[in-house]
Amino acid sequence: MIESADDRALLDRLVNQDQAAVRLLFERHHVKVFRFILRLVRNEAVAEEITNEVFMEVWRHAKSYAGNAAPLTWILSIAYHRASSSLRRRREEWLDDDRANETPDDSPGPEESLLATDKSALLRGCIEALTMDQRLIVDLVYYQELSVAEVSAVVGIPEGTVKTRLFAARKRLSQMLLAAGVDRGWP
């Protein structure tokens, strides 16, 4: 909450073209934003370019920040839309509905199986093997620590869909683990 309040103060200063404020905002969030974009575009150079574009957009349009979402949520929304546009331009369409409904294998790939010497590593392998749309929600909730409403705002889907998609992702994780010999006892 304190960080969010600080971010709002920084955004206020951006309206007056305060370079120290944008530097602080960039330093505070650019790694998370970069990784979020990298997860989508899967290319470090592209992710870095889009990250810069996102913060440039924040710099240029700080005035348009409405203030009803946390600043990081607003920044991630811009990042999501920028990354999606980049993907559309490159005709990589794994974010569309067909891909969202794509069902992955029930088990992690052979590499993950070989490397998964313990349950934690196996679980990480299964997380990596989720569909992109499921993985996106998992990251936004567990890594970016966004609320239901914030994820809904970033991705542009209803709150009910956010909850259902994460629930489905969690069930998928258990199924993959079971296929790999680890019974979590749920569902």
Add this chain to the structure above:
Amino acid sequence: MTKTAKTKSGNSAVEKLLPWYATEKLAGSDRSDVESALKRSPQLRKQLDLIREELRETVVANEVMALPNADATRKFMAMIEGETSPRVAAPNRFEEFLGWLGRQLAGPPRWAVATALLAIVVQSALLGALVIERPEGGYHTASGDSGSLPDGTLLLARFADGATLAELGAQLAALDIAIVDGPKGGGLFTLRIGPQGMAASERDGKIAALRAETGLVIFVGPVQ
């Protein structure tokens, strides 16, 4: 969200909220509903433990991802600086050339200076784009750095003010001629024609062909 009704599959609405309970992103009635359900249900508490495992490993999976370049902040701030500061850069060589040109033309009436400047500036811009051969050590561009001249016969030429980029480019390429320096005083450019060992007859033929392009070339002569 206040209802905890079971779904057909046996999953309750509370189950779907557990991840946000684990990240402490629930408030109000949602939070109290989850806490009440957790007190009643060992299965939900077990599920919460699983969610905490997922959370921990998701964080690890993200933290092992690549980091941005170490100088990401510097690059970004350079972009900010470029956008906010009016450019007061030192004059480049082309601007220095224009200054020099203005001083050279300081005698004639102003309209004549302006016309000459305009013609030569346009020509310089066009010709700069025609220097397509840039070996290490560098050829000169119309406004560029100096460097060693390449092999081949060198010529001096002055192009007609009305010559277009397309016409000049096509004609010079057809004759295997490249601009390697200029413009010098009087709007002269240094050209290279063919390789050093080119037969004299072939070289003379190409020079004659260039001279014949009177709409493009005013003067062609040997380098002294």
